[in-house]
């Protein structure tokens with residue numbers, strides 16, 4: 414049994430802490446709080462859960478497992494955290510080989526998912542919010558949807574406490590406590606040392622700022638998120654307005670159906686603005702709002718003037734190839750970094766703890782080869798992979 418300090422109680426940290434505790438370790442989880450932390454990427458009303466991942470079958474398979482487990486979590490927690498409302502990725506033009514949508518369609522068809530190709534005018538009639546003249550083709554996957562991500566973190570934080578994890582919601586990591594050729598714990602903001610055999614850094618977009626040596630391979634980027642309240646809610650109900658990506662590889666726009674509070678969330682996935690998560694400028698810009706309005710007028714006319722009830726800049730922790738980074742630091746024995754979700758990691762919450770705990774324990778896991786420590790992948794390499802991994 415090891416004494417493991419997990420830094421950061423977003424979805425990576427909280428799931429890792431629970432799994433490590435389950436495996437018999439003594440676990441200390443720290444976060445400046447309150448939880449879910451208002452600036453954390455995990456904290457929002459929704460995150461998309463989909464199996465469409467272009468031609469990347471590893472992620473599709475991982476999403477399939479996650480979706481089954483999301484259904485189990487709904488049962489286990491007795492709350493509908495995962496809403497299986499379907500996800501559609503649609504295009505203005507016909508899908509063709511090489512497109513995110515086409516390749517997803519092919520893989521999901523091979524893997525016998527319940528899907529339909531969105532290329533008939535008849536079918537589009539079922540989705541009245543959409544401008545029928547603009548979008549012509551795409552894919553609708555039925556066994557997918559969204560999760561209430563902030564609520565998930567809140568519930569898992571409670572679970573963490575109930576299983577005996579020492580959760581400190583008012584403690585900020587300051588630096589690693591290093592010595593004798595290894596990491597022997599952490600130093601927190603007030604200068605206090607917390608000893609540990611192993612330290613898991615799960616601080617998302619804060620990683621390149623609190624561990625400056627990771628700046629070569631992590632980039633924190635801000636992406637705009639908007640919550641709108643339509644005056645006519647009916648066309649945005651989940652039955653006729655699934656989670657969507659609207660020509661996402663070119664426009665970046667994706668969104669979610671009306672939630673319990675009558676809010677439709679629309680966000681943009683792109684290269685984003687590089688900034689610290691603590692930046693005082695974490696507000697959407699006028700330009701970003703204008704771009705949104707332009708997109709809405711063309712795509713969802715009934716939403717074009719809907720009042721904005723909330724907006725935020727949500728932070729991705731981007732890697733150079735768009736994949737997770739869940740790996741021990743070869744130069745700092747005892748340190749494991751679990752970050753680098755590049756904006757698409759939440760859906761894997763039910764399997765993340767297991768993957769991170771395997772990295773902590775040095776257990777074999779095929780995915781850890783992919784998510785390994787890989788400073789050799791330089792900035793700009795496989796940029797497209799990251800761009801084509803919409804949320």
Ligand SMILES: Cc1cc2nc3c(=O)[nH]c(=O)nc-3n(C[C@H](O)[C@H](O)[C@H](O)COP(=O)(O)OP(=O)(O)OC[C@H]3O[C@@H](n4cnc5c(N)ncnc54)[C@H](O)[C@@H]3O)c2cc1C
Nearest residue numbers: 421423424425454455461586617727754757758759760804
């Ligand atoms: C706009 C946007 C949309 C997204 N949409 C989707 C989606 O639709 N589907 C999907 O699957 N994924 C999506 N993602 C990705 C998903 O949100 C992330 O993969 C996930 O939330 C990352 O979790 P995390 O635990 O790594 O980081 P975070 O949730 O950011 O948590 C990091 C935690 O570290 C803590 N921390 C920071 N500094 C310190 C410190 N010094 N000491 C201690 N603790 C500290 C913070 O308080 C925070 O609680 C989206 C992300 C963004 C930004």
